[in-house]
Amino acid sequence: MNASFARAVVLAWARCYTAGLDGAARAERLAELESDCFEHLRVTPGFAGSATLLLRCLLGVPADLSWRLEQSAPRGYLHAAAVIIARPAELLLRLAGAALAVAPPLLAAFYVLVALLIGAAALQAEPDPPWFRIVAPWALLAAALVVAGWRYGGRRPRTGALILAAGALPLGLALVATVVAVPLALAATGQALVRVVVAGRPRTAGNA
C-alpha cells in the first residue's frame, strides 16, 4: 500500500458521499480533504502514514454519512440515501444487464457441452437410465433453439422469446441437478423477455 493509493481511496470515498451536493459544497469538501491528505502524508510518510490515513477515513464514515444527510435535510433523507446508493446500484444494474446479454450464448454453449459429454458416455456403455439416449440430441436441439430465438429476437422479440424459452426451459429444468442449467435458462429467458418489454414501449412521435 502506498501513499497515492491511500489518498485515492480517501478522495474516492469523498466523491461518493458528496455526490448530488451542490457544486461549491462538494468542491470545498474535496479540496479540504486533498489538503488534509497532503499534510498527513508529509508529516507521516511511508506505510504508517498510508495506513493511518485510511484508518482516519474508515473511522469517519459514520460521521461522513451523517453530515451528508444533514446537508440534504431540506430535500429529505430519502433523497440523500438514494443519491448515495445510486452509483453502486447503477453499476450493479449494468453488470446484471451485461450478464443477461451473454446468458443465451452461454446457455447454448452449456447445452452443447452436455450433449457432447452425455453422447460420449452413451456411445461407450448402455446408458442408465435409458432415457439418457435422448438427452444428447435434445441438448443439441435446445442449443439450436436458444441460438435461433436469441438471433431472431432482434427482429421479432415475441417470437424469438417463445423459441428461446422452448429451447431453454424444459431441458434446463431436466438438468436441475447440474445447478448451472436452471439459472442460465432463466437468465436467457429473462433476456428475451426484456427485449419483448423494450419493443412494446410506446415509440416517440418521430419514430411512429
Place this chain on the structure above:
Amino acid sequence: MRRKPGALLPLELEILQLAADCSRSGAPEFYGYQAAAAIRSVGGAALLAHGTLYKALDRLRSRGLLVASWEDPAAAEAEGRPRRRLYRITAEGQQALADAAHTALPPASQRLDAPGTAP
C-alpha cells in the same frame, strides 16, 4: 441520545479552545490537519477521523462560531502543496467558549507545540 439545541460537543469545545489558543498566540488561523494533530497531542490517541473532524468544523462554521476562508493560491503554490482552508474563531465563538463550563482542557502551550502543526 439527542443533544440539546445549541449545546456544544466535547470535540467542538476542543476545537474552539484550539482556535482561541491560536488567536491568542498571534497566528489566529488554523487548518483541518493542524486541528487533528493538536487534538491528538492532547488526547494521546490516534488522529481524528476525517468525517468527525470536518463535520465538527462545518457545524461550528454554520453556527457562526468559526469563520473559514481559503488560503491564497500563490502561497500554497510557492510551497508546492494544496490550498488550506483556514479557520478563525469569531466573537460568538469566544463567547460560547467562555459560557461553556468546560475547564478540563490542558494549557494552550501544549496544543501549539503539537508535532506536524507548522503553519
